[in-house]
Amino acid sequence: MLSYTEENYLKAIYHLAQGGTKAVLTNEIAEMLNTKAASVTDMIKKLSGKNFISYEKYYGVKMTRQGKSEALSIIRKHRLWETFLVQKLQFNWDEVHDIAEQLEHIQSPLLIEKLDAFLNYPKADPHGEPIPDRNGKVQVQAHGCLHEQTLGYKGCIVAVKDSDATLLKYLNKIGATPGKKIELLNKEAYDESLEVLVENKKLSLSKPVAQNILVSLTTR
Amino acid sequence: MLSYTEENYLKAIYHLAQGGTKAVLTNEIAEMLNTKAASVTDMIKKLSGKNFISYEKYYGVKMTRQGKSEALSIIRKHRLWETFLVQKLQFNWDEVHDIAEQLEHIQSPLLIEKLDAFLNYPKADPHGEPIPDRNGKVQVQAHGCLHEQTLGYKGCIVAVKDSDATLLKYLNKIGATPGKKIELLNKEAYDESLEVLVENKKLSLSKPVAQNILVSLTTR
DNA sequence: ATATTTTTTTAGACCAGTCTAAACTTTTAT
DNA sequence: ATAAAAGTTTAGACTGGTCTAAAAAAATAT
Ligand SMILES: [Mn+2]
Ligand SMILES: [Mn+2]
Ligand SMILES: [Mn+2]
Ligand SMILES: [Mn+2]
Numbered sequence: 037m038l039s040y041t042e043e044n045y046l047k048a049i050y051h052l053a054q055g056g057t058k059a060v061l062t063n064e065i066a067e068m069l070n071t072k073a074a075s076v077t078d079m080i081k082k083l084s085g086k087n088f089i090s091y092e093k094y095y096g097v098k099m100t101r102q103g104k105s106e107a108l109s110i111i112r113k114h115r116l117w118e119t120f121l122v123q124k125l126q127f128n129w130d131e132v133h134d135i136a137e138q139l140e141h142i143q144s145p146l147l148i149e150k151l152d153a154f155l156n157y158p159k160a161d162p163h164g165e166p167i168p169d170r171n172g173k174v175q176v177q178a179h180g181c182l183h184e185q186t187l188g189y190k191g192c193i194v195a196v197k198d199s200d201a202t203l204l205k206y207l208n209k210i211g212a213t214p215g216k217k218i219e220l221l222n223k224e225a226y227d228e229s230l231e232v233l234v235e236n237k238k239l240s241l242s243k244p245v246a247q248n249i250l251v252s253l254t255t256r
Numbered sequence: 257m258l259s260y261t262e263e264n265y266l267k268a269i270y271h272l273a274q275g276g277t278k279a280v281l282t283n284e285i286a287e288m289l290n291t292k293a294a295s296v297t298d299m300i301k302k303l304s305g306k307n308f309i310s311y312e313k314y315y316g317v318k319m320t321r322q323g324k325s326e327a328l329s330i331i332r333k334h335r336l337w338e339t340f341l342v343q344k345l346q347f348n349w350d351e352v353h354d355i356a357e358q359l360e361h362i363q364s365p366l367l368i369e370k371l372d373a374f375l376n377y378p379k380a381d382p383h384g385e386p387i388p389d390r391n392g393k394v395q396v397q398a399h400g401c402l403h404e405q406t407l408g409y410k411g412c413i414v415a416v417k418d419s420d421a422t423l424l425k426y427l428n429k430i431g432a433t434p435g436k437k438i439e440l441l442n443k444e445a446y447d448e449s450l451e452v453l454v455e456n457k458k459l460s461l462s463k464p465v466a467q468n469i470l471v472s473l474t475t476r
Numbered sequence: 477a478t479a480t481t482t483t484t485t486t487a488g489a490c491c492a493g494t495c496t497a498a499a500c501t502t503t504t505a506t
Numbered sequence: 507a508t509a510a511a512a513g514t515t516t517a518g519a520c521t522g523g524t525c526t527a528a529a530a531a532a533a534t535a536t
Contacts, residue, residue: 041493062514075494077515082492094501094514124344125370138362144355150345261523282484295524297485302522314484314531 040141043110044069045079046088047140049099050107056099108172114140115161115168116151118198122162123155129162129213130204163204164195164214164250178253182218182230183246189220191252193234203248210239218251260361263330264289265299266308267360269319270327276319328392334360335381335388336371338418342382343375349382349433350424383424384415384434384470398473402438402450403466409440411472413454423468430459438471 038046048068052060065076084091088103099107117139121132149170152158159175160166168174179194193216196207207213212234221238222231228243241249258266268288272280285296304311308323319327337359341352369390372378379395380386388394399414413436416427427433432454441458442451448463461469 039492063512071493072495073514074496074516078493121367125367125374127366127370131366135362135364135367138364139359142355142358144358146347146351147341147345147355150347154345259522283482291523292525293484294486294526298523 037143038106042079042083043106043141045076045083046103046107047110047114049083049089049097050104050111053099056104056107059096059098061096105172108168108174110140112168112170112172113142113148115165116148116155116158118161118163119155119158119167120151123158128205129198129208130201132162133198133201160195160214161198163198164193165198166195179250180253181247182220182232182241182249182251183228183243185220185251187220187223189251190218191254192217193249194252195250197248197250200248203245206245207249211235211237212239212241212249257363258326262299262303263326263361265296265303266323266327267330267334269303269309269317270324270331273319276324276327279316279318281316325392328388328394330360332388332390332392333362333368335385336368336375336378338381338383339375339378339387340371343378348425349418349428350421352382353418353421380415380434381418383418384413385418386415399470400473401467402440402452402461402469402471403448403463405440405471407440407443409471410438411474412437413469414472415470417468420468423465426465427469431455431457432459432461432469 045065048065049060050056052058052064052068062073062076062080065071065080066073069076080089080091080097083089083103084097087100088106089097089099091097114136117136118132121127121135122129127135152170158167166175166177177194182193185191193212193214195214196204196212198204212218216235217233219233220230221233223229224231228246230241230243230246232239232241265285268285269280270276272278272284272288282293282296282300285291285300286293289296300309300311300317303309303323304317307320308326309317309319311317334356337356338352341347341355342349347355372390378387386395386397397414402413405411413432413434415434416424416432418424432438436455439453440450441453443449444451448466450461450463450466452459452461
């Protein structure tokens with residue numbers, strides 16, 4: 037059984053590796069977890085000793101199959117709890133991330149199964165992020181970063197990065213939430229801000245905002 | 257803010273002190289928490305340093321007002337979560353204690369308020385134990401241990417100690433659950449077992465079972 | 477009243493997780 | 507090709523929580 041801390045490291049590495057594929061560097065992990073590189077090196081050794089990651093000194097870590105599966109189970113719990121908090125307890129979508137950060141560590145497979153059933157097997161959390169099923173399968177809607185789309189792009193908002201409450205409050209205020217139609221009208225060369233149409237309302241989004249919005253891609 | 261471990265100690269001491277009044281001995285705490293007396297002494301020093309308990313060397317500890325209030329807040333969380341698990345997630349009453357033991361440590365006052373509202377401000381948990389309100393007030397129904405009642409006693413089952421799942425399964429099977437009417441017909445001198453009438457059904461309860469059942473007392 | 481038993485505390489060690497400072501590798505610049 | 511800079515690991519220390527073994531105090535028995 038993993039400790040609270042081990043679980044947080046594993047999840048951070050998984051996210052930094054973009055689904056567990058890319059190699060992840062010590063300093064990236066340190067920054068994400070607000071800790072120091074020396075601490076990360078220690079934990080890396082422990083997690084690779086338990087075969088959740090593979091580690092090549094000075095060149096970072098990669099997740100193993102086992103590591104990915106463990107990370108996905110934590111992410112599943114996190115997103116189910118976020119859904120519960122918004123749908124059943126009437127929390128705002130910007131208030132749930134930190135609480136889910138704690139709840140994701142509760143140990144009880146039965147609890148998660150029952151929670152899933154209670155919520156009617158949701159496919160996505162309140163921020164649009166997909167909820168892995170009990171076997172770690174993720175229903176991935178093809179998506180890309182809004183900031184990287186070309187002029188004239190048309191699609192809809194799939195998800196939003198959820199760790200910053202002020203961003204979520206702002207997006208909620210201007211109406212840029214998952215599911216909404218979005219069109220890219222213009223890119224400002226000077227500050228890379230975007231002019232977009234969200235459900236027929238014209239909006240201007242700064243670069244840091246656009247980087248945290250994921251939009252649908254039609255695979256063809 | 258208290259650590260996970262500090263919270264567990266504080267709750268254990270509160271229960272051993274029967275509502276925070278009686279003095280509690282080092283070994284009692286050690287036994288309840290499955291730890292060693294030496295560890296308890298260390299923690300006692302820490303908690304008394306933070307003014308949650310007052311400590312007289314070799315003579316045990318007493319809870320302070322601050323300590324009681326903190327313990328009651330943890331107990332409130334524990335019992336609200338148990339209620340949630342049974343009422344909303346369809347758990348059996350014998351499955352919830354260990355999960356609530358984890359959930360009680362989640363830090364978010366707003367979460368508990370919202371959970372309380374979602375459950376419609378329940379007065380008692382699934383085992384009949386009263387749920388303290390947000391100010392730590394406990395609605396105490398006058399009660400006593402079934403094992404200590406005199407022959408001919410009539411009343412109803414108020415609550416049941418919840419930490420042993422096999423006891424709960426058994427009580428559920430024989431129909432001795434909170435709310436049920438109960439009458440004490442006979443005491444067997446040899447093994448102190450009781451013959452009782454639960455909702456007009458005759459049952460025999462052994463001493464250890466009767467000691468874990470709380471029954472109503474009419475204050476007169 | 478003294479000796480024995482029981483309970484509690486202290487001393488010293490260990491593990492998980494963290495940190496700073498120093499040493500070592502790799503990358504980048506010249 | 508060499509020097510400087512950046513990133514990573516190691517060494518050693520610290521905290522919170524735990525343990526065993528030994529010392530000290532309190533309760534009990536004679
Ligand atoms: Mn989240
Ligand atoms: Mn977390
Ligand atoms: Mn309980
Ligand atoms: Mn607990």
